[in-house]
Amino acid sequence: MATAAPARWLRVLERAAVPVLLVAGWEIFSRSGVLPESLLPAPSMVALAWADWLTGYSGDTQSHSGGWLADTAASSARVLAGFAIAAALGVGLGVAIGWSRRIEAVIEPTLQTLRPIPPVSWIPLAIIWFGIADKPAIFLVFLGAFFPILLNTIHGVKSCDRDLIRAGAMVGGDQGKLLRFIVVPAAMPSIFAGLRIAVGSAWMLTVTAEMVAVKSGLGYVLWDSYYFLRYDIVLAAMASIGLLGFLSDLAIRAVMNRTLRWRRGATLRGGEG
Template sequence: MKAVTWKSVAEGAMVPLATLVVWQAVCSMGWVNAHVLPSPLAVAEKWWAYLLPLTEYDPASQSWLGWALSGELIIDSIGSLYRVLMGFLVGGVLALPLGLLMGSSNLIYRWMNPLIQVLRPIPPIAYIPLSILWFGLGNPPAIFLIAIGAFFPVLVNTIAGVRHVDGIYLRAARNLGAGRGTIFLRIILPAATPYILSGVRIGIGTAFIVVIVSEMIAVNNGLGFRILEAREYFWSDKIIAGMLTIGLWGLAIDAGVSRINNHLLRWHRGLDH
C-alpha cells in the first residue's frame, strides 16, 4: 500500500478549504440569515464549546473558573460508536456464515434467497415502530436497527464472493484429491475475502448512517440525539457541528477499515506491497 504523502493530503484538503472560504465569505457579507446558515467560525466556536466550554464567571473570586470538559461531545461520540460496533457485530456475525452457506450450497441458496430478496429492499428505518414495540427504548432497539442495516451488505457481498470463485480452481482442486473442507478453506474462502471485506466496509458505513436515525428516536444520548435536540431549540450552529462530527468519525472509521482491508489483501493482485 502506498504511503500517504503531504502532497496527497494537501490536494485532498484543497476543495474542503475552498468551500470553507466561500461559506465564510457568504456569511460575512450577510447574504444568508445567520440562524439558517451560521458561518464556519460560529460552527467551530460551537463545536469547541460542545467539547470544551468555559465555565461560568465566579463573582466571589472575580475570575473565570477556567476550562473544563463538558463531556457532552465525548459521551455522545462514545455512545454512537458503541451502538455502531455492537450493531455491526450482531449483523455481521449473523450475515457471514449465512452468506458462506448460501454461496456454497445451491440448495440453501434456493431456500433462503426469496426471503432475502423480499427483506433486503426494506430500509432499516421502516423497522423503527417494531423495534420500539419489541425492545422498548434505549440501546436494544438502536442496536437492532443497526444490525439490520449492516446485515444485508455483508450477506450480499459474501454470497457474491463465494459464487464468483473461478470454477477452474475448484475443478483443479478436486482433480488433485482435495476434500470439500480443504476446498472451502484453501480456495473458496480466500477468493471470496475481497468481496467479504468490501461488504464489511459498506456495512460499517450503513451502520453509521442508521445509528444517527435510531438515536433520534429511541435513546437520550448520542450524536443523532444531540442534533435532534439542537433542532428543537433552533441551534443551527450546533446542528452543523454535530453533522461535521459525524462526518469526521465516518471518515476515520472508513479510513481505518480501508487500511485493514489493504493489509489483509496485500497478496491480492493490484495492491502494492
C-alpha cells in the same frame, strides 16, 4: 528519499484542496448576509460550538457542554455492536448461500423479500420489541449493515474461479478445506467492499435511531439542538458523524490492506510476467 517528501505533501494538498475550498466558500456565503447567520452558521461559529461541546470551556452549548466524548462513545458502541453482529451473520450466511444451491433456494427468497424494506420502517416495531434504550438502535444498525455485507459476500463466493476449486478438489480437498483455503480468500475483496458500504449505513442508522428511540449519542444531540434552534450544534453533530464514519472506513481499509497483502503481491508478480 529527497523526492518522496514533496510527492507526499503534494498528495496531502490534493486531498485537502476541495474541503478547504468548500469551507472557505461556506464561510464567505454565511458572512455575506444572504441568509441569517442563525439559519446557516459560518464554519467558525460551528467550530466554536464544537469546541465547547468537546471541552466545556464556555458552557455555550448548555446541557451538551463538555459531553462530546460521552455522546461519541455512546454512538460508537451502538455502531460497533450492530456492525459486528451484521458482519458475523452476513459473512457466514453469505458464504453458505453462495456455496450451496440448496441453501440458496431455501433462504434467498425470504431475504430478497425483506431486503427492499427500509430499515427506518422497522423503528416502531423496534421500539415495541426493545423499548427506549440501546437495543432498538443496535437492531436498526444491524438491519442497515447486514444486507450490503450479505450480498457482497454471496457475489464474492459465486465469483470464485471454478478452475481453482476443481484443482483443489483434485488434490484431495474436502468441502471445508475448499472453503477455507480457496473460496473465502478469493471472496475477501468483495467481503471488504460490503463491509465498507455497511459501516456507512451503520452510522446513518444509529443516528436515525438516536433521534427517535434513544436519549443519548450524536443523533440525540442533533435532534435536541434542532428543537432549540441551535443550528451550529446541529452542524457540529453532522460533522462529527461524517468524521467518525470516515475514520471507521479508514480502519476497515487498514485491515483490508493488511489482509489482502497476498493479492497485491500476486498482482505485482503477474505484472512482471
